[in-house]
Amino acid sequence: MPTEQIQIRNFIDGQLIEPVGRQYLDNIEPATGKPYSQVPDSDSRDVELAVAAAVEAFRDWSHQPAMDRSRILLRIADLIERDLEKLARAESIDNGKPLSLARGLDIPRAASNFRFFATAILHTENEAHVTDGIAFNYTLRQPRGVVGLISPWNLPLYLLTWKIAPALACGNTAIAKPSELTPMTAFLLCDICREAGLPKGVLNVVHGTGPNVGQAITAHPRIETISFTGGTVTGRKVAETCAPMFKKVSLELGGKNPNIVFADADQEAAIAGSLRSSFANQGQVCLCGSRVFVERSAYPEFVDRFVQAASKLKVGDPLDTTTEQGAIVSKTQLEKVKFYVDLARAEGGKIALGGAAPEVPNERCRDGYFFPPTVITDLPVSCRVNREEIFGPVVSITPFDSEEEVIGYANDNDYGLASSVWTQNLNRAHRVAEQIHTGTVWVNCWLIRDLRVPFGGMKQSGVGREGGNEALAFFTEPKNVCIAK
Ligand code: TXE
Numbered sequence: 001m002p003t004e005q006i007q008i009r010n011f012i013d014g015q016l017i018e019p020v021g022r023q024y025l026d027n028i029e030p031a032t033g034k035p036y037s038q039v040p041d042s043d044s045r046d047v048e049l050a051v052a053a054a055v056e057a058f059r060d061w062s063h064q065p066a067m068d069r070s071r072i073l074l075r076i077a078d079l080i081e082r083d084l085e086k087l088a089r090a091e092s093i094d095n096g097k098p099l100s101l102a103r104g105l106d107i108p109r110a111a112s113n114f115r116f117f118a119t120a121i122l123h124t125e126n127e128a129h130v131t132d133g134i135a136f137n138y139t140l141r142q143p144r145g146v147v148g149l150i151s152p153w154n155l156p157l158y159l160l161t162w163k164i165a166p167a168l169a170c171g172n173t174a175i176a177k178p179s180e181l182t183p184m185t186a187f188l189l190c191d192i193c194r195e196a197g198l199p200k201g202v203l204n205v206v207h208g209t210g211p212n213v214g215q216a217i218t219a220h221p222r223i224e225t226i227s228f229t230g231g232t233v234t235g236r237k238v239a240e241t242c243a244p245m246f247k248k249v250s251l252e253l254g255g256k257n258p259n260i261v262f263a264d265a266d267q268e269a270a271i272a273g274s275l276r277s278s279f280a281n282q283g284q285v286c287l288c289g290s291r292v293f294v295e296r297s298a299y300p301e302f303v304d305r306f307v308q309a310a311s312k313l314k315v316g317d318p319l320d321t322t323t324e325q326g327a328i329v330s331k332t333q334l335e336k337v338k339f340y341v342d343l344a345r346a347e348g349g350k351i352a353l354g355g356a357a358p359e360v361p362n363e364r365c366r367d368g369y370f371f372p373p374t375v376i377t378d379l380p381v382s383c384r385v386n387r388e389e390i391f392g393p394v395v396s397i398t399p400f401d402s403e404e405e406v407i408g409y410a411n412d413n414d415y416g417l418a419s420s421v422w423t424q425n426l427n428r429a430h431r432v433a434e435q436i437h438t439g440t441v442w443v444n445c446w447l448i449r450d451l452r453v454p455f456g457g458m459k460q461s462g463v464g465r466e467g468g469n470e471a472l473a474f475f476t477e478p479k480n481v482c483i484a485k
């Protein structure tokens with residue numbers, strides 16, 4: 001059974017404290033539809049306290065030798081790994097994802113985020129130029145100051161630490177706001193940071209809603225750098241707030257990712273890979289390949305085998321270690337998924353699998369938010385279901401006749417986050433990868449993540465890149481110093 005009703009606290013100036021207004025929101029467990037903890041319903045007063053702490057802490061933290069910052073961040077990674085089971089269980093209860101996924105992906109990646117950036121800062125290089133014998137130019141990279149970090153509910157600790165780790169590694173201090181739908185692992189991270197010896201005020205976590213806390217962070221004059229991950233609609237609001245204040249902003253937004261299977265692909269691998277990219281985390285990953293395109297000669301067999309394999313995915317109680325598909329994160333998100341499946345029917349689609357609420361996994365989950373893996377065929381290629389982000393376990397499969405045609409389909413979308421291409425023709429892989437308008441192209445794979453590479457989207461999938469050197473560049477300010485000879 002989930003942990004007893006916990007009252008989550010804000011983490012400000014090294015202390016776990018109540019919100020100034022003493023207001024709380026119910027934190028619902030998706031698998032049961034029932035509140036299991038309370039999350040602070042904070043507001044701008046709490047953000048103000050956090051900013052004061054972060055400004056104070058910045059003086060020392062920004063002057064700490066990189067080796068000292070690195071040691072503390074590595075200790076945080078060690079403690080996340082020590083507490084893996086506790087964090088994985090909390091993530092599964094909070095988000096509805098299978099416990100096996102939280103154990104195998106979310107929490108290990110949170111530790112590797114800290115480990116990666118804790119060591120990356122020990123090997124940075126700065127440029128220098130001798131100018132025509134008359135001057136010496138060098139670039140000084142300095143921390144930006146107090147940064148605002150806002151993250152979504154789908155990969156809660158993974159995506160929050162993806163921001164916290166580089167921000168702190170570079171010498172900034174931070175105010176982080178996790179999604180109000182999944183606050184628990186961010187709350188548990190705070191004690192870990194204290195135990196690791198992170199000085200007070202370096203990391204502050206303020207819980208609450210987007211309009212009350214997120215907006216207060218993006219609008220605060222002392223927070224000049226914002227790293228946001230979430231939906232495109234919200235990303236637009238963040239950009240509108242930050243633009244007139246000339247803030248530095250990174251937006252990681254939504255996706256409607258093409259997954260292209262050529263007839264010459266290894267079909268076994270393509271089906272297994274497409275199953276993961278369609279339904280991992282109940283399809284609630286911005287990188288999911290929700291638009292599957294299959295070359296016509298391979299289409300009938302692919303659809304049969306894919307539907308067959310998807311029908312075997314076990315929808316169940318997230319805490320059951322044999323579960324492969326857990327609960328959808330909220331009632332609102334479940335309604336959104338149902339809306340798009342109904343729309344697919346109206347747009348002429350054929351429901352080849354799923355499409356309606358599954359039987360209840362067990363008594364505990366009687367009122368939970370469950371939806372089965374759903375496969376839709378025969379949709380017009382440019383209908384709404386094929387253009388708009390659903391962010392659930394729903395994919396459409398469409399045949400194509402030529403490379404040129406499928407590249408046109410793939411690019412005819414407002415998003416440009418990621419894509420997969422399945423082919424054994426190397427020249428075609430290079431050719432297609434060059435022409436697809438997405439920030440990441442996976443060939444014969446999906447979600448292989450190397451933290452050294454730039455990560456982010458084009459078009460309405462976002463602005464800027466995070467990961468690797470791009471993250472270190474984002475969280476620092478380059479200053480050019482020119483010394484005359
Ligand atoms: O986003 P929301 P969600 C996308 C994913 C989907 C969405 C799901 O594709 O579209 O995010 O996440 C806070 N000012 N990505 O529903 O609602 C809110 O409280 C400031 C893409 O959570 O945008 C939450 O903490 N903040 C991504 C956060 O913003 C505000 C990976 C996100 O909430 C706010 C993951 C406001 N006005 C999901 N309103 C990628 N590309 O990597 C809300 N928030």
